[in-house]
């Protein structure tokens with residue numbers, strides 16, 4: 605007879621102690637989760653990518669779904685199941701904006717609109733500005749092209765490296781990587797530009813123009829102002845990140861660039877881009893080009909003088 609009230613007292617006591625324990629530890633538990641879980645922000649500059657976006661967004665989403673499965677144990681401590689996509693629609697004239705808005709209803713996607721086309725550099729500035737508002741130290745930002753040529757599957761490797769051994773990771777065509785379906789002229793042009801960036805600006809990275817990169821948020825927060833107007837902005841970012849003191853560790857991992865998957869035409873204006881790179885070398889080159897320029901000017905004027 606007396607056992608039942610005693611038992612219920614003990615039960616009540618146990619429940620109270622457990623509740624007390626949980627409520628005592630709750631702030632600590634929450635705190636740890638908050639502190640250790642980094643968010644990954646996937647940043648997409650988008651200009652007339654209507655034909656490529658749906659495929660890319662689905663692949664990004666399924667990549668993160670796989671990463672959040674308990675069996676991907678090595679990534680669990682990084683808490684990378686939390687992800688956000690930041691997309692800037694840079695005044696597209698196709699239905700890029702509508703597609704982004706549709707996906708924003710089902711995926712964690714923030715869409716920012718430029719009223720008119722402002723170019724890749726301005727779009728990168730908008731993305732970095734938004735990251736500074738939304739991301740915290742310890743978070744990771746992945747920049748990738750929105751033309752479906754960059755495979756989201758390697759995000760896992762990029763995140764692993766950027767959260768452990770390097771502050772910046774470059775997905776590289778030239779470091780054990782490859783490019784599939786890139787026209788011969790574009791391949792040659794890219795190689796020359798990369799050779800020049802390495803040699804004139806003293807950068808040791810093999811693929812300085814790859815737009816597929818991962819940064820620790822601290823790197824982007826300390827990045828000086830970007831002055832580029834167009835595609836040369838990817839090289840400018842790398843040059844500025846490399847100049848940071850104390851030095852950031854930048855690592856390359858192999859990229860298989862699937863150029864044949866890209867629908868629609870290339871947005872690169874080759875002439876304008878070459879001019880922009882010449883400007884970049886002029887500004888950030890470590891070799892004094894003045895004697896070469898003087899010599900060239902002398903030769904030209906001499907030749908003109910002769911004719």
Ligand SMILES: Nc1nc2c(ncn2[C@@H]2O[C@H](COP(=O)(O)OP(=O)(O)OP(=O)(O)O)[C@@H](O)[C@H]2O)c(=O)[nH]1
Nearest residue numbers: 649650651653694723724727749750751870871872
């Ligand atoms: N914001 C903005 N983004 C652009 C512009 N042009 C291209 N992009 C985006 O920047 C990224 C890189 O552009 P791409 O056209 O893929 O340039 P690329 O990879 O160097 O060369 P291709 O693939 O041959 O065109 C893509 O996500 C484009 O949507 C532009 O004028 N403004």
Ligand SMILES: [Mg+2]
Nearest residue numbers: 749750751753
């Ligand atoms: Mg591209």
